Amino acid sequence: MKKAKNQKLKGEKHSIVSPPSAKRKTGYVWLNVLPDDLWLNVRQGTTIWEALQKTDVELESECGGLGKCGKCRVKVLSSIGPPSTEEEEFLDEEELKRGIRLACRTKVNHDLVISTGETDAEAGYFQILTTSHILKSSHLPLLCLEPLVEKRLIALPPKLQSERLSELDRIKLVMGHEYQDLKATLNCLRTLPEMLRRTQFSGAAVLHEDCLMAWQNREEMHHHCGLVFDLGTSTVVGKLISLRDGSEVAVASCLNSQSRHGTNVISRIQYVKENPRGLE
Structure with missing residues (x-):
């Protein structure tokens, strides 16, 4: 069977073969994010987590990139140095051999290729926040409608x-x-x-x-609706509800943009304290 573009065999190492034609800045290196073939020109020493914060790729993390939860896993597909102490704590030997690393602990010191695991084969292993994981519908209990x-x-x-x-x-x-x-x-x-x-x-x-x-x-007369919002730590869901019978007319949802700074309130408070413009 023909391999999909960017999809490689398990354990196979990659090298940067076709970076963008943009001029390389002094002190900057290329980070190639698969399977989206996203090219990031990042400063040497930047962690993968920090680099991805400026993109639409949102890795799940309970600690907000502090190396405390071990959930921001990515697969490094090119040569990389030894793992950090935190990575050795959260990842077993087999995972490290496969190139699995923690995005918040892995620094980009040279041109690097990584996979966020968004292919069908790896979607269940990596913790990637996407809109497809948002629960939009559920069973609503019988409600006594008393609209204002x-x-x-x-x-x-x-x-x-x-x-x-x-x-x-x-x-x-x-x-x-x-x-x-x-x-x-x-x-x-x-x-x-x-x-x-x-x-x-x-x-x-x-x-x-x-x-x-x-x-x-x-x-x-019968166009009588109300809006209800669920402001969750990871997702925000809005529903248009008929005030006549309680039925759901429409629903819209999106990821909570704060989720990239941690899945709990404490991590987000910590981010605000450590970043002068964190509230923005």
Whole structure:
């Protein structure tokens, strides 16, 4: 079977054969990241972890690159020096022979080729954070919906010429004594006369407690949704939920950009303390 581009046999060593044509800077070396064939021109002595922080490749790490968790594993495919003490602690002899190293402990002192393990054959071994690992759907328990915003269908009678009531007062009158203290937002008051004419004085009132938020067409009565967000340490997921029956209308997700600095809050606090611009 034909080998895929960039895919090499187990244990085979690589050398830099076709770096970009950009002029090599003094004190800088090439880091070639496979399987994406990503070329990074990094300063000598930079760790693989530090180099990858400036890319979209996000290695899993609980300690934020401090050498405490042993999870930021990559495969070095070219000649490399002896492992560090931390690497000998987290990696067994067989792994070291295969070229497995910790990205946060391995320095790039010369041109280097590494694999982040994103090929099908190695995807289960390396800890790579990708959007494909984000849980977007799950079983939702039966919920009692009590939305803060509700809609009510209202039909206003024709306005008499002698009638001196404002549009808001007419709505109060139709809605009954329960809504005699009804208020309206400034934006709603500005658009209410026009919206009433457009809907021929029969539409959906959007209410938040004792405040009229908007006036909509009757057809929008059932377009009643809310947003819910799960701000996780590794992922951020947002869902659009129907406030009528609790069903999921749409979902969007992304990796938490802070995950590259550690999977726990302590590691991220440590990163901020050690980096003047860490909060950015």
